[in-house]
Amino acid sequence: MANTYLDVPFKAKDEAKALGARWDPDARKWYVPDGRDLAPFDAWLSAGKMAAAAVSANTKDIVPVTQMALQDVVVARKGVPLSQLLGGVAQAVAHVFKSGVWTIVEVVEARTKNGHIYLELSERTLDGVVLATARGSIWANTASKILPEFERTTGASIAPGMKLLVRAKPAFKTLYGFSLEIDAIDPEYTLGDLEARKREIRTRLTQEGIYGSNKKLPFPWDFNVVLVIAPQGAAGLGDFQAEAMRLERFGICHFVYAHSRFQGEGAAHEIRLSLGEALGRWSEADGQPDAVVIIRGGGAVTDLAWLNDYELAKTLCTLNIPVLTGIGHERDSTVLDEVANTRFDTPSKVIAGIEQTIRKRVDEAQTDLEFLVGHVRHHLHVTKGQLEKSVSGIQAGALRQVATAKETTSSLINELRLDATNTVHDAKRGTHALLTEVRHDAHQLLSEARREVPTLFAEIRAEAGNVVGTARTVTTARMESVRDRAVVDIRRSRESIQLGLREVTTFARRVTADARTASVALFREVAGQGPEKTLARGFVIARDRQGKPVTSVSGAPSGTDLEIEFRDGRVATRVK
Template sequence: MARPAAGDVPGPTDTNLNLVTTYLEVPFKEKDEAKALGARWDAGERKWYVPEGTDVALFSAWLPVSTKTANSASVPTSQRAPSLESAGRDVALPKKGVTLSQLLASVAQAVAQSFRSGVWTIVEVVETRVRNGHVYLELSERSTDGSLLATARAIIWANIANRILPEFERATGASIAPGIKLLVRAKPNFKPQYGFSIEIDAIDPDYTLGDLEARKREIRSRLQQEGIFDANKKLPAPWDFNAILVIAPQEAAGLGDFRAEAKRLERFGVCRFVYASSRFQGEGAAREIRDALLNALADWDESGNASPDAVVIIRGGGAVNDLAWLNDYELAKTICCLRVPVLTGVGHERDSTIIDEVANTRFDTPSKVAAGIEQVIKRRVDESRVNFEFVTAHATRVGNAARVLLDKGFTAIQSGAIRQVGTARQTTSALIGELQLGANLTVRDAKHDAGTLMTDIEHKAYQLLAMAKRDVPSAFAGISGGAGNVVKTARALTTTRLEAIHDRTSLDVRRSKESIEQGLQSVALSAQHQIASARNRATAVFREVAGQGPEKTLGRGFAIVRDQRGQPVTSAADAKSMVELEIELRDGRVAVGVKQGW
């Protein structure tokens, strides 16, 4: 319906005051505007009307044609309200001025005539409130440097909100919240009582999705240009987990799911978790996450502990724009430059943020991060069990082979020692026999030489005696003395030779004994060295086998199930067929019964 121009609005004269009930023709979409001007609803007639004592001119846009004509005819030109232009010139004249309500009513009509339909407008939501189903918004526009360019209040009426908001949330996964950018169909509206506002009756979801994706695309491009986009992703995934740093919102539902799984690993001493909390949405959330992460790593280094095996960043599900706070360049760059693998579990399977793209490993939810960690630990345990069984079997084979070699070596050493002793005895007996024979020959030769010498001496003595008998008796004394000297000399020479023969024989016998003893000691020492070396090798093998025992694995919270014969049970099917089992734990064994039918 066409509305009068601002200059055609009648003034508040007595002839314009409504003294009877005047019904209006108000379209449904304009009911709030008419109500704001003072119109009332007649439930019986199901029409809006102008209350008595109210200026009918304010509702000229909705007056029936007959009523408009009558009112126009009854109001003299001199008594009508001046236009906005003339009102501005005459505002200083009290008798010719307009009331504030008339001025604002003219503004309202001017705005309504200028914007008969909505205009697609780009806005950023600053604040949201919901009251009686109506959604009240504070909107703004900022320049690239953050300067405020414009602000306005907006409203989405309840009946429209119930229609467009579910469609928007379904299409984008986002909700109307501070920080989100929207392309809305906005109709400016001005009410004298409430001032200027915007009525929103449509939202384009494609623009919001495009804005969120454009923000991620810009961050992705910057990181790729700097050559660090996939730096964290290229780090080798943790081979095992012993200590993990967790960054999450405090008391969040997603953190509760993660912590429930983590506590089970901590209870058995498998892995240690250190938690640092931060806001994950709202202005400045990305900076707080970055600060919490860097501060926690700095504290970790100062504690003297080895770096964590991984950093986990988690939060539960939420609207797309709630997660959009994580699409921050500085936060993503920090993750890229970390020398520790980062695991993320943000939102749900359909959610994706820039920190998911740059992280070493991305999981759909926080609980799946915990499950992934547990799977890696279980994989290592299974590998350790297989390796332990392999090492045990190999050690058993090596031990058996070593035992056989040791037995063979000991037997060979024993046989060699016996042979060496036998050979030494034979050699010693031969040497002793040779020494005895040599001694006997030497004694015999000495005796023969002594006999020959005595014969010579006696012969010479007889000759000398004969010569002495022939000589003058006076020479007898000299001859007797010379003969005594000769006999004495012969005897001394014989004695000396016998002693030399005896000493030489004793020395040879002693040297032979010493050689035999040294040979026996060398044989014994060699045999002892070989036996000790074999014993040391066997001890090392047994120590290596014992060092790889199941106690370490049992200390990590695992158990060995054995049957009544003490053999390991490795399958549930075998366990069900038995009546009683024995479970070996870290500090002992427990006998248990098997409940049939499970």
């Protein structure tokens, strides 16, 4: 026979104990040990005894109760009190379930009071249809034994939405009704359920051919605008923003934040809505963000389980923007980590990766700038040499042209002077010869006249006078002719010389103007390659206190004061 349970009020417990009743902590009821007389306990006996099936000790399979009968019920009036009826049910349940049964449950609600854990449990189909519900409890002395091992193994505390394999003993109380008293939990089942859910999502995405789509996108070459999805006020978000604000303060990168819950029923759907609304606010003119960052602080494995959602994972797979995750759990990963373009362990490592990429681009830009400056300086040096050489050549050519023109002019002038002098000398010699001849002829004629005909003296004198006049006229005409020819020749020589000088001057001016135009164009081309255009493209120049450019990390040790030049001004800073 089994023990007989009693319905003993709290104020009568001492009396029942004095009569030999014992307290059952599992059933939380007083009972009469098997073999003792029940007569002293009539006041607390239930209305009857219930026959029920037993639980197999070896297989722990539950044998359904097929029959319930009230025995030895003696009533003086019609019907029995509810407390007696429920007490019979409680006694029957206690007789049938003397030990716990392993059962699979899903936690709907969990609360703690005075160390006791009170649970709302259910069983649901894959479609969410509820098949069964029950209340459960883990008493404080049991919770202190089984929960630490469960939390150590799973890294989680019991929370809504968690599936558990528990050993539970059914219990029925007249005041509180039916409940399950849990005395053991299998943590391996919970871990297996979480992994099975991830495996199912992974399989569906693979069958649809989108599992690795986001990973195939190239990692952002640089970061200008980043969309961040994170829980409001999360510790991980604070770590991320501490570094992100420094990048924003210097205008390097802009971060747009959208907040959502990351755990609890509907968290995955809320993340999808927050992501969609944030991307919807981007205009076509603004383009798209360089990356979407999903971060949260560290948490338990079951806290992360809310992120293992098929629809959310599919959204990230089909997103044409690289997704970077920093869920904050180094040991375990979620499906979001698997499908994201790049996974980081923590939010701090996400911002560190972004900062490292930006720094890499800056180093490359610095290298390109140094190469460009060196190339421009070399080109300027070569051009300057060519220009100086061209100017020297032009000057030498002009000097040679002027010297040649001077030599030519001097030669022409000397030649003209010589011709004019020779012409005058020839005219003088011709005139002298004519005068001599005339004088000789005149003397001869005069002598003949004196000898032959004194009377003809007057005629001869007249003829001589005529000859002399003619000779003078001829001489004067020739002298004027020689003088006019010399004047014409001199004038033509002067005109030729002036024309030559004008042509030389025009040629020299044209060559000098062409050289000046080429020099101005070349200087403009060289000046167009200066640092101003490079600054306008978003690069900066770092200078030390003396204003010298700093081109490497070794030139800026910790504590160095620097001046950073931007397109529209300069900012002083110090290297930490």
